[in-house]
Amino acid sequence: METDEKHSWRAKLHELIYEADTPAGKLFDVLLLFFILLSIVLVMLESVNHIDEKYHDLLNIGEWIVTILFSLEYILRIIAVKKPKKYIFSFYGMIDLLSTLPKYLSFFIVGSQALVTLRALRLLRVFRILKLARYLGASNQLKESIVASRVKILVFLFAVLVSSVIFGTIMYLVEGEENGFTNIPKSVYWCIVTLTTVGFGDIAPQTALGQFITTIIMILGYGIIAVPTGIVSAEYARSANKAAKNEGEEKLGHSIDNVHTNSQSCRNCLAEKHQDKADFCHKCGFKLHND
Template identity: 40%
Template sequence: MSRRRSKAEQRPDGPPWRVTMHDVIFESDTPAGWVFDVGLLLAILTSVTLVAVETIPSVAERNWLILGRFEWFLTVLFTIEYGARLACAKHPLRYAVSFWGVIDLLSVLPTYVGFFFVESDANSFVILRSIRLLRAFRVLKLWRMMDDAEELSQAIWKARHKIIVFLIVVLVAVTISGTLMYFVENVIPRMTRGESPLDDSEFVASQFDSIPQAMYWAIVTMTTVGYGDIVPKTTIGKFISATLILLGYSLIIVPSGFVTAELTSKKSAEPAAETKCPRCTSAEHHDDAVYCYRCGERLAADG
């Protein structure tokens, strides 16, 4: 019940229309809130698609006017949404400077900046398109619509110490394997030929010309990406490469195991929900749910 009270405390005071607007915009348990979220999702996906399409020169030149009209329509739509969120927020200024408030502002600001502050000559046209690319920030608005995003982020945060240890192990493996490959592929062959390993004036046949370059190869190999721009030539180097690939396959699933364990332990520790909907008698609700997820009926405050 503590989480529900904290959620109820976020509802604004004042006229009923502010409370209703808050429930529609900030909650997704009601039918109206679900429709709002779906409409916002479609608008965000459409906007990000337009940003990507505008980077195709042939399409942008032929359809610039149509793309511009669509963009202004979406900008006005997101501006109305931003104003509505400020109007129904309990603390408008606090919301405006919050993470999501800044993201909402960034989703509309580039279009207005390009319209009012960029002149319409050939050179400023490039600047205008560069500014408008900042509209890709709108994709971050999708994160707010994910109900399980908070649960996933909490699981990652609880497993942060294990993940940090894992990253340290990976860094050690990359450093050791990169250093070994540098010696095996560069230093030893050059010493065998009587050349200086650190003399850049002499011909270097190996692609592993430095330890950072070899560490880059180790990261690409361990993650099983395998660009192929740097490859070992010696037999020992190929053996190290094969070992690193097998090690990468073994380690790549470790972080997901940490997060899965945290999610599983959280689910097993949660008590069974007892709050029932007075209309449809459904009892599978989150602790902080205000409305029934099935019929949209307001849940009893006492649970």
């Protein structure tokens, strides 16, 4: 006789860990965020010599406690899902694993414990708690805009690289080793720093011709900054208009039904954003719950 999945301990564990809509799920995620922030603070304090010398044992114990808790959480996440590989090889699964490894690696590699700052990436889960779905949508639009304009950006970067090599070689010939331009690679480095308007000041032209060329490079730098911004902005505006159009059509088509989405997570494929009262996953068709 099969156990009712809704009342099974694994289903309840999945609801606790993956569902941000339930009170228990919200509490779990809030506690998780607290320990993530705590672990990052511990690593930062450990990097301050006079604090580490005075409280090293306390900081080390605190970090071990957090690491063990994250290790248990990682194991429970694997147990709670129907297909563990889906979680293990997902983005969050890899981040969860990497957040637990550094402290254990400290037994074998000195200094690896500093890698626990990777846990900062797990703060992305805050979007589930605060339900900032519209901000996630905006970030997706930005990603799509960058992907759509990747060819133009690559061509632009190639042009910048070619220009840097040409101007760097010219500056090497004009200024020479006596003025700090000891070789072409170093001159190209100076050109890139100048072209991007960073200007570290570690190398500076001394001749009148070199300063004139530098002026041209700096003016070009301001124009170059505007190019990729314009490319991505144009694609972003196009993507935003498309999204607004689709949203308008969706509202028009569903104004009577008033359909909403929630953050319920599928135990089979971990997909989210299902419609309210949905019985099956919109991605894999797995039954979300049993009545």
